[in-house]
Amino acid sequence: MTAQQIAARERLSLLVSVRDVAEASEALAAGVDVLDVKEPSRGALAAASVEVWEGVAALASRLESPPPLSAALGEPDEAIRCARALPRGYSYAKAGPSGCRTVARLHELWSSVRRSLPVETSLVAVAYADHAEADSLSPEVILHETVAAGLRHLLIDTFGKDGKSTPEQLSMSRLGGLIREARGQDVWVAVAGSLRADQLAGFEAGGVRPDCFGVRGDVCVGARDRRISPERVRRWRAELKVTGGDAHRG
Numbered sequence: 001m002t003a004q005q006i007a008a009r010e011r012l013s014l015l016v017s018v019r020d021v022a023e024a025s026e027a028l029a030a031g032v033d034v035l036d037v038k039e040p041s042r043g044a045l046a047a048a049s050v051e052v053w054e055g056v057a058a059l060a061s062r063l064e065s066p067p068p069l070s071a072a073l074g075e076p077d078e079a080i081r082c083a084r085a086l087p088r089g090y091s092y093a094k095a096g097p098s099g100c101r102t103v104a105r106l107h108e109l110w111s112s113v114r115r116s117l118p119v120e121t122s123l124v125a126v127a128y129a130d131h132a133e134a135d136s137l138s139p140e141v142i143l144h145e146t147v148a149a150g151l152r153h154l155l156i157d158t159f160g161k162d163g164k165s166t167p168e169q170l171s172m173s174r175l176g177g178l179i180r181e182a183r184g185q186d187v188w189v190a191v192a193g194s195l196r197a198d199q200l201a202g203f204e205a206g207g208v209r210p211d212c213f214g215v216r217g218d219v220c221v222g223a224r225d226r227r228i229s230p231e232r233v234r235r236w237r238a239e240l241k242v243t244g245g246d247a248h249r250g
Contacts, residue, residue, distance in 0.1 A: 012240045013212035015070065015190060016219060016233055019048060021055040023228050028063065030233035033212070034092070034190075035060065038072035040216055041225040044159050045072040045096040045126065047082045057089035068092060070124070076100065076109050083116035093117055094124045094155055098134040103145055106137060110149055124153040127178075129169035129193055134159035139170065139178055147185045154182055155214065158193030161224060166193035167202065176208040183211075190214050197239045213240065 013033035018024045019040055027035060037056050039046040053071060060066035068091035073079035079095035086093060095113045100106040114123050125146040127139035137145075139156055146154050156178065158166055167175055175191070182189040192214030203209070217224035219232040 012209070013190075014233075014236055014240055015192070015212050015214040016228070016236075017072070017214065017216040018056070018228060019225075020052050021059055024056045024059055026228060026230045027233055028059070028067070030230040031237050032067055032233065034068050034070055034214075035066075036070040036072065036214065038216075040161075043075070043096075044128075044157060044161060045074055045094055047072055047074045047078060050085050050087070053085075053090070054087050057087055061089060070094065071121075072096075073113065079109070080112045080116065083113045086117060086121065088118045088120065090118070090121050092124050092153060093121050094126050096126055096134075096159070097128065097136040097142065098159060100136050103137070103141070106142065106145055107149060110151070122153060123151060124155050124190075125149075125151045126155045126157060128157060128159040129166040129175075130159050130164075143178060143182055143185075143187070146182075146187060152186070153188045153190075155190045155192060156210075157191075157214070161194065161217070163194055165195055165199065166191055167195075167199060167208075169193070172202060172206040172208055176206055179208060179210050188212070192216075194218075197236055200239050 015034035015036050016027045016032045017036040017038050018027050037048050039048045070092040071086055071090045073082040073093050073095045075096040075098045127142035128134040128136055131138050179189050188211045190212035191210040195215055196218050219228050220226045221229050
C-alpha cells in the first residue's frame with residue numbers, strides 16, 4: 001500500500017442511506033462520501049424500487065463529481081432477485097446474510113448475487129452484529145469468508161432496528177478487533193447499525209477506526225423511516241472531521 005493510500009485510509013468516510021430521489025438530493029447537497037439507497041420501513045437492508053434506483057443514478061450522473069452509489073438488495077431471496085434488476089451506475093451492492101447458517105449457504109448467496117450484478121458493481125459482504133437474531137454466521141466467520149471469496153468490502157450492521165447499536169451489540173473491543181483484522185487483509189470496512197454521532201468519541205478513545213461510518217436513523221427527524229435532515233448530515237460530517245480528518249470517498 002502506498003503512502004497516499006495509507007493516508008487516505010486514516011480519514012473517515014460518511015455513508016448516508018436515503019429512500020428516494022428527494023432525500024438523495026438533500027444528502028448530496030449536505031455532503032456525503034457514499035450515497036446508499038434502501039427502503040428503511042422494511043428492514044435493515046430492504047431494497048428500494050427500481051424506479052428509485054434509476055432516479056438516484058440519473059441525479060448523481062448530472063453532478064460534476066458524484067460520490068459512489070450503493071444499493072441495498074435485501075436478504076437472500078430478495079437480494080438474488082434484486083441483483084438482476086439493479087441498473088448501471090452503482091459502485092456497491094449489499095446483500096443481507098440472514099438465514100445463512102453455514103459457510104456453504106453464504107458462498108451460494110454471494111455467488112448468485114455476483115453473477116447477476118452489473119459488471120461495475122462490487123458486492124459488499126455484510127455481517128450482522130446481532131447475528132443470532134439474524135440466524136446468520138458470526139462477524140468473525142463472515143470476515144474470514146469475505147477474504148476467502150476475494151471480496152474487498154465489508155459492512156458490519158445490525159439486523160434488528162431496536163435502537164441497540166453495533167458497538168453495543170459487539171462491544172467496542174470486539175468491533176476493534178474485527179476492523180483491525182479486516183484492514184490487515186486489505187478489506188475496506190464500514191460500520192453502521194443505529195449509530196449516533198455522540199458515539200464517535202468512544203470509537204476514537206478505543207482506537208476503533210473503520211474506513212466508513214454508515215448512518216440513517218441519526219440523520220432523520222424522528223424514527224429511521226422518517227425524512228432525513230440535511231442539518232444532521234452536516235453535523236455528522238463535522239464530527240468526522242474532528243475525529244479523523246476530512247472524509248474521503250470510499
